[in-house]
């Protein structure tokens with residue numbers, strides 16, 4: 001997969017990305033590079049557009065301007081057929097898991113195989129059990145999604161995301177709402193899968209500690225711009241007050257504690273008529 | 274005043290936009306037909322949940338509607354000494370009107386609302402997005418089988434409704450009120466025309482099937498992906514279906530039976 005020159009080392013490259021929802025600019029000139037074989041984290045407060053960014057990379061949304069290149073192809077210029085070919089090589093783990101609620105665990109993991117291949121049943125069974133084994137849920141194959149805990153649902157979704165042996169996985173908030181144990185399990189899984197399957201991973205998150213512990217490189221995004229980037233160590237020792245506030249979780253700083261409001265004393269003393 | 278015009282313009286535009294989306298959507302759904310024909314199982318599963326599960330509701334309603342027709346018809350017809358034509362009256366009302374229309378309304382309440390809610394929830398829980406990211410087209414994989422299952426089920430359900438309704442009319446008319454059995458059937462046989470009545474009724478129910486299922490799957494697919502959005506979409510699905518069915522019933526009736 002890795003070629004000789006420097007461009008081949010970058011799997012996803014985003015240049016001058018602009019994207020708006022209604023009148024609100026979610027991205028206003030973002031540049032990012034995602035190197036092959038590494039885990040890259042994209043962090044930022046809720047509502048900054050992290051999920052939106054993953055959907056842009058997966059071609060579910062189109063940028064207003066700028067380019068997103070994945071594996072040498074400009075995503076929003078692909079025909080629908082080509083886009084689907086590309087998506088077969090990208091696994092995406094949705095925040096909610098997005099398992100198909102009318103299928104059991106086994107069938108959920110088998111779904112991409114049944115849709116895209118004509119493999120015999122015995123082969124599908126072997127592949128599905130291998131993927132379930134990798135996430136430690138081979139024993140849960142007969143359960144329905146409603147019977148799974150949040151952490152288990154995400155692991156099943158992860159097994160499904162790797163069934164077609166993708167080159168890249170996009171993780172949307174994999175740690176949010178997890179108890180410490182399943183958090184640990186997910187951290188280990190993301191790290192191990194990336195190494196053992198030679199994947200490229202993009203982890204979108206606002207969980208500072210867990211993300212910093214597995215990422216090779218971190219981008220911090222706020223208000224439509226990249227406000228900090230570097231290795232986890234470099235980020236931790238950053239001088240930028242914004243980065244410091246986010247990484248340390250301080251209540252007040254460049255991101256004010258108060259939502260914009262009129263003067264407090266004046267507000268209290270002048271009730272509306 | 275200006276605000277009123279603004280609002281009117283906005284509503285008109287957004288309605289037209291929605292109609293446009295609905296039309297593009299149905300074209301997309303129809304392109305899923307070849308795939309369904311190679312994977313008939315996907316269709317059969319939906320025929321079961323959309324059609325078969327509606328059979329009981331349609332049968333019971335058909336029975337009662339037929340029995341009511343028997344009673345009311347007898348009251349009017351016996352004033353003119355024309356009780357023998359009760360069979361004609363019951364069968365014509367059912368096959369031409371009540372079968373297609375009432376079945377479509379029941380179908381929209383039982384199956385259409387369920388389709389809208391199911392698809393809307395799949396959207397809200399990112400199952401449809403997830404499929405797109407797995408390079409599977411949700412319109413072809415999820416929507417198309419449901420749409421064609423609905424179109425297929427409606428004429429069958431409407432026919433069932435009419436058949437059971439005629440039985441209901443027979444029980445009341447012949448069994449309870451003492452209309453002559455031979456006259457009941459013979460009159461029905463000689464006065465109900467296969468083409469004019471039965472085929473036209475089937476065409477109506479097929480048209481209603483397309484309309485109701487189209488509205489149901491489109492409202493689900495177009496729903497705002499939140500709990501509130503899905504709940505609104507479900508309500509709209511039933512309300513719009515009722516309007517569309519009654520409106521089109523008038524148009525179709527005028528075209529089919531208007532002349533004579």
Ligand SMILES: Nc1ncnc2c1ncn2[C@@H]1O[C@H](COP(=O)(O)OP(=O)(O)O)[C@@H](O)[C@H]1O
Pocket residue numbers: 021026045046047048049050051052053
């Ligand atoms: N379908 C949508 N329509 C309109 N606005 C949206 C939609 N999805 C997300 N947004 C808005 O876009 C912004 C970014 O959303 P998102 O990418 O989900 O943020 P994050 O994942 O970082 O929490 C939010 O302010 C959200 O309200």
Ligand SMILES: [Mg+2]
Pocket residue numbers: 050051052095172173
């Ligand atoms: Mg998000």
